[in-house]
Amino acid sequence: MSGTSFDQVAAIYDQTRGGERRGDHFADALAPWIVGPTVVELGIGTGVIAKGLQRHGIDVVGFDLSDAMMRQALGRVGSRVVVADVDRLPLSDECADTAYFVWVLQLVDDPIATLEEAARIVRPGGRVIAILSNSEFDPADEIATIIDGLAPLRAERLGRNQIVEADLSRLSLVHHGSTPWDRFPSTVADEIDHIENRIYSSLFDVDDATWAAVVEPVLTQLRAFSDPDRPRERRNRHPLLVWTVD
Numbered sequence: 183m184s185g186t187s188f189d190q191v192a193a194i195y196d197q198t199r200g201g202e203r204r205g206d207h208f209a210d211a212l213a214p215w216i217v218g219p220t221v222v223e224l225g226i227g228t229g230v231i232a233k234g235l236q237r238h239g240i241d242v243v244g245f246d247l248s249d250a251m252m253r254q255a256l257g258r259v260g261s262r263v264v265v266a267d268v269d270r271l272p273l274s275d276e277c278a279d280t281a282y283f284v285w286v287l288q289l290v291d292d293p294i295a296t297l298e299e300a301a302r303i304v305r306p307g308g309r310v311i312a313i314l315s316n317s318e319f320d321p322a323d324e325i326a327t328i329i330d331g332l333a334p335l336r337a338e339r340l341g342r343n344q345i346v347e348a349d350l351s352r353l354s355l356v357h358h359g360s361t362p363w364d365r366f367p368s369t370v371a372d373e374i375d376h377i378e379n380r381i382y383s384s385l386f387d388v389d390d391a392t393w394a395a396v397v398e399p400v401l402t403q404l405r406a407f408s409d410p411d412r413p414r415e416r417r418n419r420h421p422l423l424v425w426t427v428d
């Protein structure tokens with residue numbers, strides 16, 4: 183999947199993914215692991231995490247393929263954003279202190295090659311950090327339990343364990359944990375809207391037959407709620423992996 187697919191959701195990305203609240207939450211999780219003054223976000227999207235890191239005194243240069251997402255980042259974090267493919271970064275070797283990804287490695291063709299490209303641009307002793315998109319939900323979260331029915335659609339080429347166990351040249355894993363639990367409000371009606379309008383990247387390219395077999399049963403269960411507009415507090419957390427560059 184190309185990053186340019188995100189052009190179609192850029193205008194509503196923040197309101198459907200937690201916006202600056204989520205950006206601050208992930209920035210707080212990343213900040214203790216970031217080293218050095220030259221920090222790059224690979225797949226910066228709308229810049230919510232880079233904005234959150236500014237509160238920690240950390241300035242970020244961002245790269246992304248989606249012009250529409252980047253335009254939002256430009257308004258949010260200023261001119262430090264560049265249109266580029268994270269697999270072919272327009273940067274020289276060992277020019278950065280830290281490179282990080284949030285919810286990007288599930289979108290690239292070969293996550294191991296993408297991590298190695300990140301390692302190429304980071305100096306020895308620097309860090310590569312990834313927050314993966316594989317959500318861990320509260321088992322009491324009834325919306326999450328139903329939405330888990332969409333799991334077969336997730337185009338994650340590698341799962342958490344395969345990334346953790348991968349033999350990466352120049353990268354040594356120094357931390358394998360999770361972000362803190364994030365609490366956020368959501369309604370069943372919102373989730374129905376997000377699925378029907380293919381807001382989630384795993385739904386961008388779903389064909390009619392797969393939609394009928396996988397997505398419709400999930401929608402049917404959500405439409406059965408008698409109180410779809412009642413705000414529900416939800417909780418999730420995500421894998422956080424940190425490598426040092428050898």
Ligand SMILES: C[S@@+](CC[C@H](N)C(=O)[O-])C[C@H]1O[C@@H](n2cnc3c(N)ncnc32)[C@H](O)[C@@H]1O
Nearest residue numbers: 185188225226227246247248251267268284285
């Ligand atoms: C799920 S969004 C995450 C954005 C941001 N990191 C965040 O958490 O809000 C994924 C972003 O990665 C970008 N992307 C996907 N594949 C890419 C690639 N090969 N090169 C550069 N950016 C890419 C998309 O355009 C999109 O903005």
